Amino acid sequence: MPSGPAEPVPDPPDGDPNRLWWDERAALHGQDAIYDRAGFLAGASTLTRLDAEITGDVNGLDLLHLQCHTGMDTLSWLRAGAAQVTGVDFSAVAVAAARTLAEESGLAGRARFVAADVLAVPAELRGRFDLCYASRGVVGWIADIEAWMRTAATMLRPGGRLVLIEMHPLFVMVDSLDPLRLGFPYANDGPRHFSASGSYAAPDAATQHNDTVEYGHSVGEVVTAAATAGLHVEHLGEHLEVETDVGRGLLPRDADGLLRWRVTGELLPVLYSLRARRPAAAAQS
Numbered sequence: 058m059p060s061g062p063a064e065p066v067p068d069p070p071d072g073d074p075n076r077l078w079w080d081e082r083a084a085l086h087g088q089d090a091i092y093d094r095a096g097f098l099a100g101a102s103t104l105t106r107l108d109a110e111i112t113g114d115v116n117g118l119d120l121l122h123l124q125c126h127t128g129m130d131t132l133s134w135l136r137a138g139a140a141q142v143t144g145v146d147f148s149a150v151a152v153a154a155a156r157t158l159a160e161e162s163g164l165a166g167r168a169r170f171v172a173a174d175v176l177a178v179p180a181e182l183r184g185r186f187d188l189c190y191a192s193r194g195v196v197g198w199i200a201d202i203e204a205w206m207r208t209a210a211t212m213l214r215p216g217g218r219l220v221l222i223e224m225h226p227l228f229v230m231v232d233s234l235d236p237l238r239l240g241f242p243y244a245n246d247g248p249r250h251f252s253a254s255g256s257y258a259a260p261d262a263a264t265q266h267n268d269t270v271e272y273g274h275s276v277g278e279v280v281t282a283a284a285t286a287g288l289h290v291e292h293l294g295e296h297l298e299v300e301t302d303v304g305r306g307l308l309p310r311d312a313d314g315l316l317r318w319r320v321t322g323e324l325l326p327v328l329y330s331l332r333a334r335r336p337a338a339a340a341q342s
């Protein structure tokens with residue numbers, strides 16, 4: 058499967074601050090602890106035990122990765138046994154980096170990367186995938202979670218499954234653990250505007266485009282959106298022990314190597330996981 062030619066990387070014509078933010082961060086990511094390009098090219102996978110546990114066997118599957126960023130997780134699914142992978146991201150810079158990584162890792166023949174908004178994925182991809190995967194830092198960029206779930210449902214073949222592994226909204230609320238300070242809504246109350254330089258993977262980088270618009274989505278909103286999109290929920294997990302806090306740097310690592318969020322000694326969730334299936338007999342357009 059051809060990765061496609063490199064595309065020019067224009068500024069978003071609509072001036073969407075989130076795209077400007079991500080274009081700039083995608084160019085920075087790759088030489089850091091979160092996005093270890095050299096390690097990936099040496100054969101490492103960026104997927105976690107949780108990804109494997111929730112997703113199950115991917116052997117021979119045609120996989121779609123929504124909001125794939127620079128493609129490390131997408132390409133890691135090929136190393137885990139997927140037959141073909143397609144990554145979608147609205148950042149042309151991220152997509153160009155993913156295509157380069159696919160070429161350099163010798164995986165380009167089974168990988169395709171598409172620059173598109175997740176709510177406007179090209180129609181020719183509809184109904185083509187056995188598995189739609191998205192993870193860690195995706196839904197917070199989306200105003201309309203029902204539209205996001207419709208995209209996921211529409212891209213699946215009948216019987217195909219969605220796997221979403223996301224930061225738990227309770228954990229996303231936290232600005233500081235000690236003292237405990239919250240700076241984000243648990244559920245969607247409209248757009249929230251932020252401005253910060255650097256990124257979770259390159260915190261000290263001097264960046265030019267620092268404004269973002271983000272949205273809270275409660276677990277209830279996400280699961281209801283999946284059901285409304287016609288998906289059958291098979292699994293909902295809330296994870297108290299995780300391998301990474303996705304660059305937030307808030308959690309201490311315990312002696313067993315896992316991260317846990319404790320408040321007055323009690324554990325709180327850091328990630329959640331959703332697995333939902335498009336019914337085999339569903340009639341979707």
Ligand SMILES: C[S@@+](CC[C@H](N)C(=O)[O-])C[C@H]1O[C@@H](n2cnc3c(N)ncnc32)[C@H](O)[C@@H]1O
Nearest residue numbers: 079124126146147148173174175192193194198
């Ligand atoms: C935190 S990253 C995803 C992380 C990914 N799991 C990884 O570790 O590489 C979020 C991605 O969502 C993409 N994104 C944000 N809003 C989007 C939208 N409306 N359509 C498509 N991609 C979007 C960004 O460009 C970025 O690459």
